[in-house]
Amino acid sequence: MMRYGLWVATWLFILVVLVAPPAMVLSEALKDGLGAALATLSDPDGQSAIWLTLRVTVVSVAINTLFGVLAAWLLACFRFRGRQALLVLLELPLSISPVVSGLVWLLLFGAQGWFGPLLERWNIHIAFAVPGIILATLFVTLPYVVRTLLPVMELQGRHAEEAAVLAGANFWQVLWHVTLPGVRGALLSGVLLTTARSLGEFGAVSVVSGHIPGETETMPLHIENLYNGYQSVAAFTMAALLGVMAMGAVLLRSAPEWIARLREKKA
Template sequence: MTRYVLWGASWLFILVVLVTPPVMVLSEALRDGIGASVATLADPDAQAAIWLTLKVTLITVAVNTLFGILAAWLLARFRFFGRQALLALLELPLSMSPVVSGLVWLLLFGAQGWFGPALERMNIHIAFAVPGIVLATLFVTLPYVVRTVLPVMELQGRDAEEAAFLAGARFWQVLWYVALPGVRGALLSGVLLTTARALGEFGAVSVVSGHIPGETETMPLHIENLYNGYQSVAAFTMAALLGVLAMAAVLLRAAPAWFARWREKTI
């Protein structure tokens, strides 16, 4: 009896908390018909927001994937002074409010910040420009690849890598052909988590972007702008598109496990 109660309570909680919001967003987006919803995406500001979000996400995922692999390999293979402090710092973005991180970038690169005036004289714009959005997104998504790859690398051990080094392989050859094949599932998971987080980042980007329509307005910021302007169909349409992109990343993350179970059943 207890098992069925817990099963029912779990499904009820999932339906209320996880399923209902996207269903409501989709229903609001289609309130005036699919044609009206699609038409809102033809707006130049909407298209600029979509392309900026995709560009920032691509840059963020590429940089944090490379950094995450190298940092995970360093932490898994070596014991050094400050290692625990480095691990703690890597998790800082998970505990710090994104708004605080956005304020830090403004303190550094804003017009009245530490480096802002010098950068302005060189015609380099970071705050209220795309570089600031990229920096803010890099910060909030930094831990995901490291924290998913690191435990698997530690379990994998270093014997095969040491044998490859003794055989004369270079560092990048060992990393690509020996270390990474064993952590592909964890790496894919970290990359997709980073993607989903980068697509939906609002707090840090809101502070550092300046909310300039068509220039520094990402999809989450554009949704807020549309909703505050009482353009609810357009806002929910953009929200639905953003939700579809994020859910696609989550589904791709689960795809390897589904494929493995399917292969077990067919063999």
């Protein structure tokens, strides 16, 4: 009896907290029909927000994947002074508000910031420009690849890597042919989590972007502007599209497990 009670309570919680919100967003987006919803996506500012979000996501995921793999390998394979401090710093973006990180970038690169006047002389714009958005997104998504890879790399050990080194392999050969094949499931998981987080980042980007329509307005920021402008159908349509993109990334994370189960059933 206890088991069924927990089962019912779990599903009720999931339906209320996880399923109902996206269902309501989709319902609001389609309340005037699919044609009206799709028409709102033809707005130039909306299309600019979509493309900017995709560009920022691609750059952020690529950089954090490369950094995450190297950092996880360093932390898994070596014990050195300051290792624990580095682990704490890597988890910092998970523990502080993204708005704080946005303010820090403004403090550093804003017009009145530490480096802002110097960059202005060279006509380099970071705050209220795309580079600032990328920096803010990099900060909030930094831990995901590292934290998903690190436990798997530690469990995998160094025996195969040491054997490859003795056989004459260089660093990149060991990483590409020995280390990564053993952790590709965790790597895929980290990459997709980073992707989903990059797509939906609002707080840090909101502070550092300047909310310039058509230039520095990502999808979350555009949704806010549409909703504040009483364009509810357009706002919920953009929100539904963003939700589908993020959920697609999360669902892909489970694809290797589903494929493995299908293979087991066939076998």
